[in-house]
Amino acid sequence: MDHAALLPEASQSAHHIDVLFFSLTAASTAIVILVAGLIIGFSVHYRRGSKADRSALPKLLRREFETGWTLATLLAFLALFGWAAAQDFSLQRQPSDPMEVHVVAKQWMWKVQHEGGQREIDALHVPLDRPVRLVMNSQDVIHSFFVPAFRIKQDVVPGTTERLVFRAVETGTFRLMCAEYCGTRHSAMTGKIVVMKPEDYAAWLAEQPEGDALAERGEGLYTTLGCSGCHAQTGTIRAPDLRGVYGNPVPLSDGRIVTADDEYLRDSILEPRRDVVAGFQPIMPSFAGKVSEGDIVALLAWLRTNGDEGEQP
Numbered sequence: 621m622d623h624a625a626l627l628p629e630a631s632q633s634a635h636h637i638d639v640l641f642f643s644l645t646a647a648s649t650a651i652v653i654l655v656a657g658l659i660i661g662f663s664v665h666y667r668r669g670s671k672a673d674r675s676a677l678p679k680l681l682r683r684e685f686e687t688g689w690t691l692a693t694l695l696a697f698l699a700l701f702g703w704a705a706a707q708d709f710s711l712q713r714q715p716s717d718p719m720e721v722h723v724v725a726k727q728w729m730w731k732v733q734h735e736g737g738q739r740e741i742d743a744l745h746v747p748l749d750r751p752v753r754l755v756m757n758s759q760d761v762i763h764s765f766f767v768p769a770f771r772i773k774q775d776v777v778p779g780t781t782e783r784l785v786f787r788a789v790e791t792g793t794f795r796l797m798c799a800e801y802c803g804t805r806h807s808a809m810t811g812k813i814v815v816m817k818p819e820d821y822a823a824w825l826a827e828q829p830e831g832d833a834l835a836e837r838g839e840g841l842y843t844t845l846g847c848s849g850c851h852a853q854t855g856t857i858r859a860p861d862l863r864g865v866y867g868n869p870v871p872l873s874d875g876r877i878v879t880a881d882d883e884y885l886r887d888s889i890l891e892p893r894r895d896v897v898a899g900f901q902p903i904m905p906s907f908a909g910k911v912s913e914g915d916i917v918a919l920l921a922w923l924r925t926n927g928d929e930g931e932q933p
């Protein structure tokens with residue numbers, strides 16, 4: 621760990637971000653000192669009554685000075701911009717086999733659901749050195765998932781799905797905060813990230829109460845919410861068969877073809893009349909307000925596995 625750091629650098633990207641941050645601060649400080657020094661120096665040198673040479677510089681020299689310092693600062697800051705942009709892109713890079721965790725933000729808590737069905741509130745346990753992808757939704761207003769020790773922050777905007785990737789490189793407990801004012805108890809919307817050695821993490825997972833796996837809960841909702849009444853292909857009302865739909869192209873009534881990804885399926889639950897599947901009537905009611913974000917996460921998890929089952933006889 622770098623002792624220049626004010627906080628632990630507990631994720632793989634933290635150190636790179638610190639180097640960038642301190643370099644930007646150093647560059648800005650150097651420029652402040654240079655400009656302030658010149659102002660003070662010139663003020664003293666050319667004060668009223670001083671014997672300083674006030675004749676104009678030769679024209680050619682003036683142009684070289686002007687071009688020189690303009691280009692130098694421009695290039696220096698473009699280089700900083702390029703560096704920061706490269707950092708940002710590397711943060712967005714998706715790992716090949718991440719552990720996926722669903723996070724629902726709501727006034728005023730963080731609800732966490734693991735793929736195996738374990739749930740947590742205002743806490744997230746992760747294993748050391750394993751890439752984690754958070755899939756985040758908000759149930760009400762804009763929140764922001766902020767872990768200072770990981771140097772990660774992601775706004776969670778209602779109606780969208782945000783993804784955030786990190787890999788913890790230090791064990792311990794780190795603070796989670798909401799970094800977007802979201803109402804009266806915004807400042808209390810905090811939690812902890814617990815990074816554990818893989819064997820401790822496995823032990824922790826095993827200790828958690830047996831919740832239904834996400835996909836199982838989704839399957840239950842599919843029935844209790846009444847989705848199966850139309851989509852199960854047994855009733856009189858025709859609705860698209862959902863088996864195997866996940867990840868596949870869907871032709872729409874307006875001629876477009878979209879992919880049935882998380883975003884499309886979410887929108888179809890909340891705003892079913894926007895993108896109607898070709899050959900079907902726009903008769904499905906909206907489930908906005910009837911399903912929680914946690915329910916949607918479970919339904920999507922089930923649709924994802926149902927895609928595999930759909931191919932078996």
Ligand code: CUA
Pocket residue numbers: 726728762763764798799800801802803806807809
């Ligand atoms: Cu949630 Cu501030």
